[in-house]
Amino acid sequence: MKPRATADQTADQSGSTGVGPRVTVDEVSKVVGDVTLLAPVSLVVEPGQCVVVRGRNGIGKTTLLKIIAGLLEPTTGSVLIGDRRADERDQAIRGRVAALLGAPAAYRDLTLADHLTLIDATWGRDAQSCEERVDAALHQVGIGDLGGRFPHELSSGQGQLFRLALTLFRPADLLILDEPEQRLDTQKRRALAAILSERRDAGATLLVASHDPLLTDAIADEVLDLGWGEGNPEGAEGHADEVDDDPAGSP
Numbered sequence: 305m306k307p308r309a310t311a312d313q314t315a316d317q318s319g320s321t322g323v324g325p326r327v328t329v330d331e332v333s334k335v336v337g338d339v340t341l342l343a344p345v346s347l348v349v350e351p352g353q354c355v356v357v358r359g360r361n362g363i364g365k366t367t368l369l370k371i372i373a374g375l376l377e378p379t380t381g382s383v384l385i386g387d388r389r390a391d392e393r394d395q396a397i398r399g400r401v402a403a404l405l406g407a408p409a410a411y412r413d414l415t416l417a418d419h420l421t422l423i424d425a426t427w428g429r430d431a432q433s434c435e436e437r438v439d440a441a442l443h444q445v446g447i448g449d450l451g452g453r454f455p456h457e458l459s460s461g462q463g464q465l466f467r468l469a470l471t472l473f474r475p476a477d478l479l480i481l482d483e484p485e486q487r488l489d490t491q492k493r494r495a496l497a498a499i500l501s502e503r504r505d506a507g508a509t510l511l512v513a514s515h516d517p518l519l520t521d522a523i524a525d526e527v528l529d530l531g532w533g534e535g536n537p538e539g540a541e542g543h544a545d546e547v548d549d550d551p552a553g554s555p
């Protein structure tokens with residue numbers, strides 16, 4: 305069992321706000337027309353635990369994370385974040401969930417540091433110490449020397465590190481990350497694993513879709529396999545396994 309934070313922790317400069325919520329996913333599915341995007345799945349992520357979701361391309365990982373983040377209405381079932389229904393329009397949910405699901409909005413005329421400064425101001429943090437926090441956040445993900453660049457001046461891997469910085473910087477005790485390792489080299493994936501482990505050990509709840517065994521081994525308390533077979537995902541059963549139970553055929 306990993307060390308867990310106490311309930312009275314307050315926000316620090318990493319964006320952590322203390323003990324995360326329990327996430328309860330009950331028979332959630334998504335169907336559009338006659339296409340099943342996600343077959344019914346149930347899952348409980350305990351506060352301060354990390355569940356890695358995996359499965360073949362197109363099985364529904366991103367769809368599941370979008371539903372849990374409250375960005376997408378499920379066709380069946382329900383999701384609770386703590387005791388509240390997952391809905392990104394709910395201020396209480398917005399205040400505790402940071403999600404990296406696709407590319408967040410970036411502005412051509414703002415530098416990387418400007419973007420983080422904007423987030424800092426949005427969340428009402430102390431303006432005097434903002435520069436220090438921004439600098440630390442960029443350094444944390446390995447792009448400390450790129451604060452003066454514009455988003456379109458980054459390589460694809462640097463762009464991913466910037467998106468991670470944006471996501472990790474805002475206050476949150478529930479992190480929902482869709483393939484955060486994409487485009488990163490091995491060294492950066494190891495660094496990412498260390499950052500996410502630190503957030504989890506500080507009490508945050510994590511839900512991460514990933515194809516990366518390195519990241520999964522480093523951060524997962526449990527693994528949810530949505531399935532590996534070809535064809536329509538109809539009938540796939542999701543269940544969380546202890547991380548050591550690596551099923552045959554999985555990467």
Ligand SMILES: Nc1ncnc2c1ncn2[C@@H]1O[C@H](COP(=O)(O)OP(=O)(O)OP(=O)(O)O)[C@@H](O)[C@H]1O
Nearest residue numbers: 336339340341342360361362363364365366367368
């Ligand atoms: N807007 C949409 N309308 C119809 N089908 C969609 C839509 N978005 C995604 N899908 C389909 O839903 C299924 C699940 O997609 P999703 O992106 O959740 O899969 P995934 O497991 O995250 O895949 P990957 O590993 O490739 O990222 C796929 O078969 C995809 O083609």
